[in-house]
Each structure stands twice: as structure tokens, then as C-alpha cells.
Amino acid sequence: MKPELFQLLIDIRPQIPGVTDKTYDPSETIQAFQNKVIRPILKLNHDKILLIEDHLIRPKLKSKTSPDQLQNLYASILSKETALRYTLIGIVQGFLSEEEFIIYMTHKSELDRRIITMIIQRIRSHYEPTPIPEY
Numbered sequence: 334m335k336p337e338l339f340q341l342l343i344d345i346r347p348q349i350p351g352v353t354d355k356t357y358d359p360s361e362t363i364q365a366f367q368n369k370v371i372r373p374i375l376k377l378n379h380d381k382i383l384l385i386e387d388h389l390i391r392p393k394l395k396s397k398t399s400p401d402q403l404q405n406l407y408a409s410i411l412s413k414e415t416a417l418r419y420t421l422i423g424i425v426q427g428f429l430s431e432e433e434f435i436i437y438m439t440h441k442s443e444l445d446r447r448i449i450t451m452i453i454q455r456i457r458s459h460y461e462p463t464p465i466p467e468y
Contacts, residue, residue, distance in 0.1 A: 339430035346373035346428070363440050366433075367447050374428045375451055379459075381424060386456045389417055407453045421452055 393410055411418045425448050
């Protein structure tokens with residue numbers, strides 16, 4: 334892929350408050366990679382992740398699942414359904430630049446675990462009821 338296409342992958346990522354620099358310095362920690370690279374990619378693909386959840390995960394859930402049980406059920410489903418898990422991870426991989434992909438491959442198992450955890454949290458927070466403010 335041409336360098337300008339990799340730059341486009343970085344430029345289309347949304348800004349996240351508190352993470353002002355979109356570029357990742359390889360000397361930084363995995364946590365910094367997660368926050369500067371993975372989080373914006375997940376935010377960019379939020380609707381796609383919810384669509385996958387709605388069509389592929391939600392039908393496997395019991396009808397009366399409490400919000401507290403959701404995280405464990407999602408983790409259980411994603412641990413058993415490797416194709417689904419790798420589809421979700423592949424969404425992130427597809428938006429990595431070449432340099433970021435090399436860093437990802439170096440820390441693949443740790444980053445895969447973090448990606449799945451972040452996706453589960455993202456799905457769960459989307460479906461949790463929003464508290465009504467008191468006036």
C-alpha cells in the first residue's frame with residue numbers, strides 16, 4: 334500500500350478528548366498504543382461493531398439478560414466463536430498503518446485481548462440505560 338493511503342487511514346480516525354496526538358511513538362507503552370491507535374479505530378467503526386453485535390451476538394443471548402450478565406455472556410460467546418472474534422479484531426487490523434501493524438503483531442496476544450475487552454465495554458455501554466438528570 335502506498336504511504337499516502339496509510340496516512341489516510343490515520344487521518345480519518347476521530348479525535349478523542351484527552352488523546353490529542355494521533356501518532357503513536359514506538360517507544361511508548363501498549364497502553365498508549367491502545368489509547369492513541371485502537372480507541373480511535375473502534376470509535377470510527379462503532380456503528381459497524383453494533384451491527385455485528387445486533388446480527389451475530391444478540392441472537393445468542395437469552396431474552397432477559399441483565400446488564401450485569403452481559404459482559405460475561407459477551408466474553409463467553411467471543412471465546413467460543415473464534416470466527417466472530419477474529420472478524421471484530423480484523424476490523425481494527427484493517428485500519429492500521431504498516432508501522433502500526435508491525436507494532437500490533439509484536440504484541441498481538443495482549444492487543445487482541447484488549448481489543449475484545451474494549452469492544453465488549455463499547456457494546457455494553459451502548460445498551461445500558463442513560464440516567465435521567467434531575468432538575
